[in-house]
Amino acid sequence: MNRSAYLTTGLAIKALSRLSKANIVIHGEENIPAHPTIFVINHFTRLETLLLPASIYNLTDVPVWSLADASLFKGGLEKFFDLVGVVSTADPKRDELIVKSLLNGEANWIIFPEGRMVKTKKIISKGKFMIDSPGGVHEPHTGAAALALRAELYRRYLLSLAEENSPKLHPILEYLGFETADDIVRRATRIVPVNLTYYPIRAIENIASSMAEKLVRDLSERMVEEIMTEGTMLLSGVDLDMRFGPAIEIEKLLDPEWLRKAGEEKALHGYTVSGELKKKMRGTAYNVMQQYMRDIYAMTTVNHEHLFASFLRICPFERIKERDFRRRVFFAASLIRDRGVEDHDFYLHKSMEESQIHLLTDDRFSKYENFIQLAEEKGVVQRKNGCLFRDGTKLSIPLNYHQGRIDNPIEIMANEVEPLGRLQKLIRSFAWQPDFLLKILLVRYLLEKERQRYRRVCSSRDPGEGRRFGCLGKPFLLPAFRRRKGIVLVHSYLSVPEEVKALAVWLRRKGYWVYAPRLPGHGTSPEDLAARKYQEWLDSVERGYAIMDSVCDRVIVGGVAVGGSLALSLAVRIKEVAGVFAVCPPRTLKDYSTKFMPSLDVWDRMLNRLKGEGEQQFLDFTYGNSHVNYGKNPVAGVHQVGEFLDSMKKKYDAIAQPALIIQADENPVVDPAGARTLYDKLGSRKKEYCLLSFNRHVLVEGEDSHRVHRKISDFIEMI
Structure with missing residues (x-):
């Protein structure tokens, strides 16, 4: 290895790492010690030899050299490796270079314990670590462990001679290439296990293979495979999770008997140890190897x-x-x-x-x-x-x-x-x-997670206004005898699942399973709602669909106001939804009256103020049912409603399922004309628009709500 060229070539390595589109994510950086260190890393691609030294150097500011299989040192690659601190496993001075640099802290090392790239990732056989290679199956190498133990044995022996002012010290130091004992760093050797996981793994034709075929005739099968796989990773981008595990403290593994043996004549010769001492250390090296192999792959x-x-x-x-x-x-x-x-x-x-x-x-x-x-x-x-x-x-x-x-x-x-x-x-x-048992367990799991979410948010915040909702804010499931059809019912913005309870009971009597999810931020407090994003509401409705889909053959989704719009959104994205209905859905934020939000010019000023101050602001909401609605409407929540409705504007024509839109002719909160426009944009061949004589916004509860219930159940029966 050309040490004088290493530092300048480090710039080239950094440039190469910048060319890569790999997204390298570092985990466990706190586990990297300020000690002479051997990093033991699983080996899947040749890229690791080029990219990892730069990545680790950036974390430690200590040069990082690496050991690579001798078969890689051919042609121009051999010269490049010589410049960037890569040492061949066949180098006769390999052990001397590693041990000496660990003693004086000149460099840290990367060693691949598998010995070469494990392209098949097959490293377990009959419960043991066994490496698959062209030459057959073998155990991982103990070299990293043996060299770390040897370096630490030398360190402890030389430092003990220095403490004793032994006349043996100077000749040994001179022979090893050190001037004084001060050249030996006091910090003990460490082995740090590192796991590399690539995602996704893809091997496709890419620009690298095309270039190689033009430059090199008769490419070997091996070279084509490596260019296709690793070129894809380098040029197309891949997530690379680099995870550092807790360091193995080598000094704690030294047997005092080894130190006594080291003082005997011919026990240490240059950077090698006698056969007898090596034999005594072999068992410990094997155990250390097993430990770091377990640690490496446990971090996948x-x-x-x-x-x-x-x-x-x-x-x-x-x-x-x-x-x-x-x-x-x-x-x-x-x-x-x-x-x-x-x-x-x-x-x-x-x-x-x-x-x-x-x-x-x-x-x-x-x-x-x-x-x-x-x-x-x-x-x-x-x-x-x-x-x-x-x-x-x-x-x-x-x-x-x-x-x-x-x-x-x-x-x-x-x-x-x-x-x-x-x-x-x-x-x-x-x-x-079994499929039926899996579905039962999945439904139980999803329902319990919903309950946990509600309990967690209620316990983590001052419930304030939300305290009065009690169990009304909890999602609920109403089972039926038959499993042919299931309904997901979504409550409106500012409300709780209890809002749709009367409709749910009606539908259950008709023989349908019904699940009413809780939209995040509802049934707790307006302050909680102000912190939510509309994507969380979509996720909640999706979880409701997953519950019903695990129970029933067909799933229909529907909701009230914004809840109906969320149901329509689900129908856009999930083609398996059997049908969809929406009661008084808004099409845009402009459809809302001043009973819900201020005029648009005032609204724009409020939004600008919200962005500038970063504080929560609330509007009074007195129109709703105080039994189930918040009395305060967060400005941030209204903004999320607007963002969601904007995201839906061009998607209604993608709804192909049977659809029912119900609207009140004198709706005081949402302009009925918006619902008609929404209906016209639906792509469904089977669709119905029903304008009923009501002077309120929420039609699924209260006086004459049975008319709406019957219309919805008739629609569901036809699906």
Whole structure:
């Protein structure tokens, strides 16, 4: 390695890392010690040899050198490696360089304990860490542990000689290339386990492979595979979670007998130890290796690909209903999120830390669709009539070492989380769960989570006005005997689920299951509502849909006022919704009268003031039913209503389900003309607009509300 060129070439490494579109997220930076350190890291791509030294150097301000497989040192790459601090495993001075730099603190090291890239990510065999390679299966190398122990043995021995003013010290220091004992840093050696998890894993044709084919004739299978996989990661972008675990304190593992042996003649020769001493240290090195291997893979960052791939492999059936498959993955992902965020049982990709309801509803982040498309391309599954037909052989046959990342990335995804025993147990339990039992457990889980959310927000805030709602603010489920149709009923803005209770009871008597979700910020306090975003309301309605979808064959959604608009939004995004109805829905914020909000010019001034002051502001709301409505209307809440309605303006024509719009001809809060315009924009072939003679806004409770109830139940019966 050319040390003199290392520092200047570091600039080139940094430039290369900037060219990469990889989004590197650092976790556990606090675990990096200010000690001479060997970072032991799982090895999947050649990129790690180039990008990791710069990333770790940025965190430590200490040069980082790395050890790489000798087979990589060919042609121009060998010269480049020589410049950037990469040492070949075949270098005769390898051990001397590592031990000496750990003694004087000149550099930290990166060592890959697997010995080479584990392209198949297969590192578990019969419960043990075993590395899959072209030459066969072998245990991880103990080299990092052995070198750390050796460096610390030398450090303790030399420092003890210095304390004793032993005449042996100077000749040994001179032989080792040190001038005085002050060149030996007092801080002990550490080994820090590091896990790298890439997401997503994709291997597709890219600009890098095209360039390589023009520059190099007769590319080997191995080179084509690496360019396609790693070029995709470099040029197309990938999330790379780099997670540092707690350091292993090597000095605590030294046996006092080793120090006594070190003083014997010929026990230490240069930077090597005698065969007898090496034999005594071998068992400890093996145990340290097992410890850091467990630590490395326990820190795997779980993502959606892991779950989908693992379920496909473990599932006992060749035919799987897509909705059943998504339901199982959703349930597992939700429990994993609970345990990862709340109990820290798992490390999660950022996309796993938020609500997973999209897996059951509209797949708006394309987690499911992207995975299934890849699985189809690789022949792992076929899709027919809402079912997946799994080719089990593609998930069990040994992978070609050099082609596996291209031919079968699904198996590699599943392999990566194989060491996570608790995760495997959880996935296996869901994969084998009978469908009917899974649905029961899922509904119980979702209902309990809704109750927990309400209890949590009520206990974390001064309930104020919300105290008077009592149990009226809780979501409720009304079961029926038949499971043919289920209804999701959404209350209006500023109200609570109790608002739709009379309609829910009517529909239950007609034989339908009914669930009324609570929109976040409601049934608690106006201050709580002021802090909410409309996306939270959408999520709540989606969770309600997921509950009904797990119980009933068909699901109809509907609501009052803004609740009706939220129901229409769900119908836009989830084509499986069987029908939708909305009672007095607003189309835009302009449809509201001054009973709900001030005139638009005053409203604009209030919004500007809200942005400038950053304080909560409230409007008096005296028109509503004091039994279920807030008496104060937060300006921030009205703004969210406006944002939501604006987001829906161009989406109504996407609603293809049967639809019913009900409006009051003398609605004092919302202009009836807006509901008619909304109706005209619906894309449904079967749609109905019903204008009833009422002089109030909320029609589902109060005098003559049975007329509205009957109209809605007749509509549902026709679906």
